[in-house]
Amino acid sequence: MSTPVVFIHGLWLLESSWDRWAEFFAERGYEPVQPGWPDDPETVEEANAHPEVFAGKTVGQVADHFADVIAGLDSKPVVIGHSFGGLLAQILAGRGLSRATVALSPAPFRGVLPLPISSLRSAAPVLTNPLNRHRAVPLTFDQFRYAFANAVSLEEAKELYETYAVPAPGAPLFQAATANLNPWTEVKVDTDNPERGPLLIISGAKDHTVPWALSNAAYKQQQDNPGITEIVSVERGHALTIDSGWREVAETALAFVDRALGRSDEGMSPASN
Numbered sequence: 497m498s499t500p501v502v503f504i505h506g507l508w509l510l511e512s513s514w515d516r517w518a519e520f521f522a523e524r525g526y527e528p529v530q531p532g533w534p535d536d537p538e539t540v541e542e543a544n545a546h547p548e549v550f551a552g553k554t555v556g557q558v559a560d561h562f563a564d565v566i567a568g569l570d571s572k573p574v575v576i577g578h579s580f581g582g583l584l585a586q587i588l589a590g591r592g593l594s595r596a597t598v599a600l601s602p603a604p605f606r607g608v609l610p611l612p613i614s615s616l617r618s619a620a621p622v623l624t625n626p627l628n629r630h631r632a633v634p635l636t637f638d639q640f641r642y643a644f645a646n647a648v649s650l651e652e653a654k655e656l657y658e659t660y661a662v663p664a665p666g667a668p669l670f671q672a673a674t675a676n677l678n679p680w681t682e683v684k685v686d687t688d689n690p691e692r693g694p695l696l697i698i699s700g701a702k703d704h705t706v707p708w709a710l711s712n713a714a715y716k717q718q719q720d721n722p723g724i725t726e727i728v729s730v731e732r733g734h735a736l737t738i739d740s741g742w743r744e745v746a747e748t749a750l751a752f753v754d755r756a757l758g759r760s761d762e763g764m765s766p767a768s769n
Contacts, residue, residue, distance in 0.1 A: 497570065497571060498525055498526055498527040499525075499526055499527065499571065499573065499574060499595065499757060500526070500527045500528075500529050500569050500570075500571060500573035500574070501518075501521050501526045501527065501528050501529065501573060501574045501575075501576060501753070502529045502531070502562065502565065502566060502569075502573045502574070502575045502576070503517060503518060503528065503529065503530050503576050503577070503581075504562060504575065504576070504577035504578070504581035504582075504584050504585055505532070505533070505577075505578060505579075505581045506577070506578045506579025506580040506581040506582065506603065507579060507580050507664035507665070507668065507669070508634075508635055508640070508643075508644070508660075508661055508662060508663070508664045509578075509579075509660055509661075509662065509738070510532060510536055510537070510539075510540060510543060510660070510662055511530040511531065511532035511536060512530075512539075512540070512660075513578075513660050513737060513738050514528075514530050514737070515530075516742060516743075516746075517576070517737065517742070517746050518530055520743070520746050520750070521746075521750065524750060526574070526753075529565070529569070529573065531561075531562065531565045533553060533558050533561065534553060534557065534558065534561045535549050535550075535553075536549075536550075537549060537662075540659065540660065540661070540662055543662035543663065544634070544662060544663070547632040547634060547662075547663035548632060549632070550632035550662070550663050550664055550665045551630060551631050551632040551665055551666075552630060552665060552667060553665040553667060553668070554665075554667045554668065554671060554682060555580070555583070555584070555587075555667075555668050555671050555672075555682045555683050556682035558584060558668075559584050559587045559588065559682070562575075562584060562588055563588060563591065563593060566588065566593050566594075572593065572594065572595045573593075573594065573595065574594065574595055574596045574597070574598075574753050574756075574757070575588050575589060575593070575594040575596075575597045575598075576597070576598045576600070576749060576753075577597075577598075577599055577600065577602065578600040578601060578602075578736075578737045579600070579601055579602065579603055579705065579706065579734065580602075580603045580668050580672075581600075582599035582600050582601060582602025582603060582697075582706075583599070583602050583603040583604070583605055583672075583683065583685075585597050585598070585599050585602070586599050586602060586605065586685045586695070586714070586718075587605075587684075587685055589685075589689075589692045589693060589695060590685045590686030590687065590689050590692055591686065591689070592689055592691030592692065592693075594692075594693055595693055595756070595757065596693050596694045596695075596696075596752070596753050596756035596757060597692075597693065597694070597695045597696070598695075598696045598697075598698065598749045598752060598753065599695065599696070599697050599698070599714070600697075600698045600700075600736060600737060600745070600749070601698070601699060601700050601703050601705065601706040601711065601734055601736060602697060602706065602710075602711065602714055603668070603672055603683075603706065604672055604675070604683075604706075604710050604713070604714065605672075605675060605683050605684055605685045605714065605717075606675040606676055606678075606681050606683055606684040606685075607676070607684075607685075607687075607717050608675075608676075608710060608713045608714050608717060609676065609713060610709040610710055610713050612707045612709050612710065614704040614705070614707055615704070615705060615706065615707065615710065617642065617704070618642065618643035618704050618705040618734075619669050619673070619705075621633060621635055621636075621639050622664075622666045622669045622670070623669060623670065623673055626670075628666035628670075629666050629667050629670045630666070630667070631665075631666050632663040632664065632665055632666070633663060633664060633665075633666050634661070634662070634663040634664075635661060635664075637653075637654065637657050640653070640656075640657045640661050641653050641657070642704055643704055643705045643734060644656065644661075644705070644733065644734045644735040645657065645733060645734075645735050645739070646702060646704055646733050646734075647700070647702040647703075647731075647732055647733030647735070647739070648733065648735065648739050648740065652739065652740060656735055656738060656739060659738075660738055668683075671683045685717070685718070687717050687718045687720075687721060688720075688721060689721070690721070690722040690723070692718075692721050692722075692723045693723050693756070694723050694724040694725075694726075694752070694755075694756035695718060695721070695723060695724070695725050695726070696726045696727070696728070696749065696752040697711050697714060697715050697725075697726070697727040697728075698711075698727075698728055698729075698730060698736070698745060698748060698749065699711035699712070699727060699728070699729045699730070700729075700730060700731075700732040700733050700734060700736045701729045701730065701731050701732070702731065702732060702733045703732070703733050703734045703736070704733065704734060705734040706734060708729060711727060712727060715727040724756070726752065728748060730744065730745055730748065732745060
């Protein structure tokens with residue numbers, strides 16, 4: 497039986513952002529699962545025509561949604577998530593629901609303390625207006641260029657924006673921004689659960705939205721877990737799952753998953769920076 501791989505997208509993207517990854521993992525014997533967030537539209541065009549469907553979704557609601565998806569699978573999956581999807585992947589792993597987890601440029605959780613200026617600027621289109629907590633917020637091209645596509649050419653940035661960008665719920669960003677002030681926040685990870693399994697964090701060296709300081713702080717929160725915990729840096733921006741360098745990033749994720757599941761001759765290695 498093929499091992500399921502659940503792909504979780506982040507804000508301003510749809511599950512279709514994982515299509516090439518899903519095909520890549522399927523070709524290597526895995527069973528890709530792309531559930532999307534609750535009520536996600538089918539297409540980017542539909543999403544941009546009806547932004548209201550994204551409003552109001554919280555981290556806890558979405559995490560429970562994916563937990564339900566996993567409960568319906570025939571076997572425990574690998575979980576791969578990007579940005580807020582990377583945060584959700586770590587939450588699910590902390591619940592013991594993942595055989596192995598890859599979090600790419602993951603959004604921060606309670607206990608991750610750095611506040612890089614570039615991250616604040618990336619989140620500003622949402623956080624500068626408190627009313628956005630209950631709204632769906634699109635990005636302009638210039639905002640997308642800074643937050644996602646700063647590491648690619650202008651031409652590629654425009655193509656990525658037209659192909660993938662959709663509105664996003666504001667609530668998760670407000671939750672993340674206040675996580676360290678709220679003991680009851682939904683934006684928390686059980687970093688000590690011995691059932692968490694192996695975890696790889698992939699950081700984009702050119703990422704404005706989740707720079708190395710945030711990814712490394714998330715790694716340090718989890719490095720004492722009994723499961724193997726690794727972090728690597730790649731020369732990409734926040735669009736590392738969708739830009740022209742996606743395959744190299746996917747190969748890095750696949751190599752870790754193969755080792756974690758014993759599908760290669762390599763032993764699990766210690767964390768590498």
